[in-house]
Amino acid sequence: MMATNGKHACGFKEAVSVSSNGNKEDFAKSQNGTETEPSKMRNGGRVPPERFTFSPRPTIEDIRRMQAEFTDERDWNKFHQPRNLLMAMVGEVGEVAELFQWRGEVAEGLPDWTEPEREQLAHELSDVFIYLVELAEKCRVDLPQAVIRKMALNRLKYPASKVHGSAKKYTEYTD
Ligand SMILES: Nc1ccn([C@H]2C[C@H](O)[C@@H](COP(=O)(O)OP(=O)(O)OP(=O)(O)O)O2)c(=O)n1
Numbered sequence: 228m229m230a231t232n233g234k235h236a237c238g239f240k241e242a243v244s245v246s247s248n249g250n251k252e253d254f255a256k257s258q259n260g261t262e263t264e265p266s267k268m269r270n271g272g273r274v275p276p277e278r279f280t281f282s283p284r285p286t287i288e289d290i291r292r293m294q295a296e297f298t299d300e301r302d303w304n305k306f307h308q309p310r311n312l313l314m315a316m317v318g319e320v321g322e323v324a325e326l327f328q329w330r331g332e333v334a335e336g337l338p339d340w341t342e343p344e345r346e347q348l349a350h351e352l353s354d355v356f357i358y359l360v361e362l363a364e365k366c367r368v369d370l371p372q373a374v375i376r377k378m379a380l381n382r383l384k385y386p387a388s389k390v391h392g393s394a395k396k397y398t399e400y401t402d
Pocket of ligand 1: 298303306322353354357358
């Protein structure tokens with residue numbers, strides 16, 4: 228059985244909580260984890276499903292350290308130069324792609340996948356992530372902080388008020 232951090236495997240469940248006055252109210256968490264007022268979350272009368280969330284541990288730094296220990300114990304640092312790690316990561320991305328190959332469109336939560344298929348995907352995504360974290364380390368990129376900076380740039384490039392509901396690339400906007 229795949230770990231689902233206590234939630235439904237597909238990551239969806241009705242986000243309903245009971246308020247302090249005992250009334251059942253619909254709540255959903257925004258991206259920064261704070262609860263949003265019900266009235267603001269209602270979208271044509273529909274309440275968005277609760278987002279799937281990750282466990283808080285291990286942190287990215289924990290994963291960097293665990294992989295560093297793994298390579299040190301095996302005297303593999305001599306092989307783990309940036310270019311080799313990049314090749315290894317791309318190879319693992321290929322293995323992820325293989326799992327999706329010929330399936331056509333796959334719905335969020337992978338409802339038609341078996342547990343062994345889900346576990347295989349978890350393994351391959353982990354391989355990609357492990358190599359990504361080590362690649363960042365070996366390139367001296369502080370990945371969590373770099374992500375914060377990049378997300379700030381993304382928000383500037385794609386103001387929600389301007390691009391809401393559109394998947395166009397920022398270069399396609401004329402104004
Ligand atoms: N030189 C290596 C070899 C492996 N690993 C670690 C990181 C990855 O998480 C995983 C990759 O192992 P494999 O190369 O054996 O690849 P798979 O686990 O994907 O096996 P397979 O290719 O049979 O699917 O092991 C590593 O850090 N350095």
